[in-house]
Amino acid sequence: MFNLATIISQVGYPALVVGLLLEGETVLVLGAFMAHRGYLNLPLVILCGCVVSFGADQFFFWMGRAKGSQFIEKRPAWKPRIEKARSLLGRNMDLLSLGVRFMYGLRTVLPFTIGMSGFDPKRFALFDFLSSALWALTFGLAGKFVGHLIEAIFKDFKRHEAITIVGVIIIAGAVWLYHSWLGRKQGTR
Numbered sequence: 001m002f003n004l005a006t007i008i009s010q011v012g013y014p015a016l017v018v019g020l021l022l023e024g025e026t027v028l029v030l031g032a033f034m035a036h037r038g039y040l041n042l043p044l045v046i047l048c049g050c051v052v053s054f055g056a057d058q059f060f061f062w063m064g065r066a067k068g069s070q071f072i073e074k075r076p077a078w079k080p081r082i083e084k085a086r087s088l089l090g091r092n093m094d095l096l097s098l099g100v101r102f103m104y105g106l107r108t109v110l111p112f113t114i115g116m117s118g119f120d121p122k123r124f125a126l127f128d129f130l131s132s133a134l135w136a137l138t139f140g141l142a143g144k145f146v147g148h149l150i151e152a153i154f155k156d157f158k159r160h161e162a163i164t165i166v167g168v169i170i171i172a173g174a175v176w177l178y179h180s181w182l183g184r185k186q187g188t189r
Contacts, residue, residue: 046137057101060109068115
């Protein structure tokens with residue numbers, strides 16, 4: 001028998017972590033919505049969002065720092081995005097590091113490029129942590145707000161909960177597939 005609570009309790013947090021690595025905002029909002037519905041814990045969902053996003057940014061920062069030029073030579077399709085990220089480097093690096101989580105389309109390449117630039121790793125880690133925490137809090141609270149909104153619109157939401165959640169997961173998967181396909185088409189994935 002299909003029991004949503006049992007499935008989410010068994011795979012909720014691991015699925016959240018994997019989903020955050022693939023399609024961040026959508027998955028974080030969905031995780032926060034699940035917390036609003038009582039299946040997950042909202043502070044833990046927000047903490048996962050912060051830790052996973054910070055970890056991913058740090059990975060790409062250090063990859064850029066250690067293997068930047070070699071990596072780009074093997075992936076010439078990354079060059080346009082690297083150049084776009086480099087054009088931003090001349091501006092306030094602290095502000096750029098603080099905003100890295102909110103720059104959709106450059107979230108992978110920007111930490112990589114900042115790492116290549118020789119920017120102070122401790123300073124980047126500090127600003128990136130603040131950015132990750134703010135990002136996770138923003139989208140976590142957005143998910144909780146979505147939960148309140150859906151419950152206000154659909155008075156008997158419990159009856160439609162499973163199909164709605166499956167629908168959102170399918171939509172999130174479609175968004176991820178579209179971005180992956182677009183990235184391959186443009187040669188950036």
